[in-house]
Amino acid sequence: MNLLEEAEKEYKSLLSVNQVKFKAKLGLATIYYQLKKYNVCNVILEQLIKDKQENASVLSLYASSLLKSKEVEEFYLVYKEILKVKRVRFERDLEILLKLENINLDGESKKTYVDKLIGLDRIKGMKFVKKEIEARVIIPLTDSYTNSSSLGKGILLYGPSFCGKKTFAKAIADEVNARFIELNTEKVLKDWLKEGRLKLEEFFNHIKNQTPCVVFIENLIDSCPTKALKKAFTIALINYIDKLNSLEDGVFFILSSDTPWKIDKKMFENGRIQEKILIPPPDQEYREVYLKEKLAEIPTISIDYTNIAKATESYTFQDIELMIDNTIEAKLEECIVDGISKPLKTKDLQLIINSYRTKIDQWFSKAKRKAEQNSDFTEFLSDILFYMNIKKIS
Template identity: 30%
Template sequence: MKEEIDELLQAVKASPENTYIRLLLIRKIKDNKEYTELLSGQLNELLKHDPNNKEAKNLLAQHYYATNKLSACIILCEELQDKGQLSPKSKLVLAKAYFSEKDMAKAKEIYEEVLDYDPDLFDDELDDAFRMKLDYLEDEYTDSHFLQKPKMGFADVGGMAKVKKEIDLKIIKPLEHKELYAQYGKKVGGGLLLYGPPGCGKTFIAKATAGEIDANFINVSLNDILDMFIGNSEKNLHDIFEIARAHTPCVMFIDEIDALGAKRSDLRQSAGKNIINQFLAELDGLEANNDGILIIGATNTPWHLDSAFRRPGRFDRIIFVPPPDDESKIEILKLKLKEKPVEKIDYKAVIKHTKDYSGADIDAMIDIAIESKLEKAMETGIPEPISTKDLVAAAKNHKPSTVDWFTTAKNYALFANQSGLYNDILKYLK
């Protein structure tokens, strides 16, 4: 390549007014950082001889951006745009230059025009800022970004018998008997709200539900929905629901749902209220067809959730997910230790020291036990299996994470429980 460039340079020197040869040289060096200074000189020299050369002007605008001459880039791009000569690549550069200059409105407008013309010209930085990927990327990419097909099922979930039974009645049985449900005008799917202390397996059971029925699974995070620009959050939420509707049966899991469905009376800004209204419309609006979709919401703070979400037809099944009981803890321990080097474990002896433990606390206890084994193995060079004694020692060192949650929840259960929503908390505390 260097030989070709040297030959073109000699040809340009021999015939400085030959714009075609100079353009060949420019095309050869435009993407090579080693020739940045040469590129600048050659572009300006070409434009002296051919001031209306559209290709050279577009390449010069792109060169200005690459060398951080943002003002010059914007001026030249705007000039080309007014003449209808701005190439799609230069238009993307103009959007990026506006973005660098903090002119977000113009950057977003130009970027939308670029993607309308050619979706392959998307830019990661601008997508992160404006969250437009969902609109413009091909359906196949969008779907694969959100959709999963879990291989796990209820057998992989320790305990949680009540939750499994509710889900079985709500989604699995209807799918097995679609025709029977249809005769009664009953739709398959609906909303299920899981609440309880953190770390008790709400996310895990949602994923296992999808695996149990061989359904698609969408794990919706706040980052997938919330947007700094007005109207985009509602649009993102609608688009995700549309993906679910196009891929039934589908389990959609929304963690920390209280962040999206907070009490509207607590919100000062109208933008937050608009998201909640959009959410409610997606759940059971006139145009919402959620047949075959199970929407599972999870929250650690159900008292912050707008009461409209608990209306029949929305999240009408509300299930308390408590910390695991002793039998469930043994199941969880067995599952967690399944692939690890262990001696014969006295599970009953271990769980005596796990009062108020959540599933996440059991994970933490096992990690502590493993870390102590790793320390010894690094000293002796001999790995040893985990023993009952190791797990008991780890349990004594780890404090349960659910205690603070129950302190708060007890106040709501005692003094703000007119609807009986928190009766399960009171039963558990007894």
């Protein structure tokens, strides 16, 4: 019998004594939590709450246990009660969950929290990119012995569309235990002359009260339809970034771009954006996980996910989705002709893959050409050439 089992036995014996019943129940619930018997833990805590014996400790443990057992809807209700108890101290899992986009601090539940993976662990595969981000971004931001000022006020994630730049940005926010806040550049640029500038000002006023935070600015400049708008937006953005002491104010910027050669070089001056990290298409492990997610609710039979992931080399997430959609469409036509429904098979996916061509090679060829032609973009060239050599892209 280990120590936790002995403690469980001791707490059960204490339940017969009325005056210690509350502490015994809470202690027993804590033991079950540590034993990872979350459902039993929840039952005990629910009884305490029903008997009007809840306090900060009960609610905090209950919320954590609900998180562990993935009962998100119930967790959200308990979380709202926790907000009323200001003295409560959350454990790290709970703190991180509250800062994720899935359940925000405004009390709005945006979508179901599927798993408990946080930080870079949420991304399968992509080991080289994760090591780069850990060494060049996360360690400097979290290690007090490292000169984090070398990062400037933020970083740039660049690469082809639909390769997971936002996912990596969220992972960085998780790793440094900061809120993830996104600037919708399309909305700002859509009506720049009327309300766009005001929206940008409101956004930067808002983030001052949300620190520590990672501010994600997606598709920087990519959405600008004209050079004049690009220049105006860039100047305004730089002015707002310069007004913040960034790391001292608890704000770190992550910019993303599919066309980094279009970014004004001023964005990289005066310590604004220092590190530039290439986010390439998902590797085989990441593609396999994504395939399983996308086919989870579609009738299939004996899908060879590993071989399909191998066959989709250099596919972006959008390419994978299009491939699946085309496969489903072809299968539906087959079912209509035969008059019976049929699940998707490996060969169905393989047929579409054989006729599908990704445009990744075109992006890298263009990026290489731009880097060679533009002196302001030459520092990107080594990473681009490195990836092209590995993947044998000419």
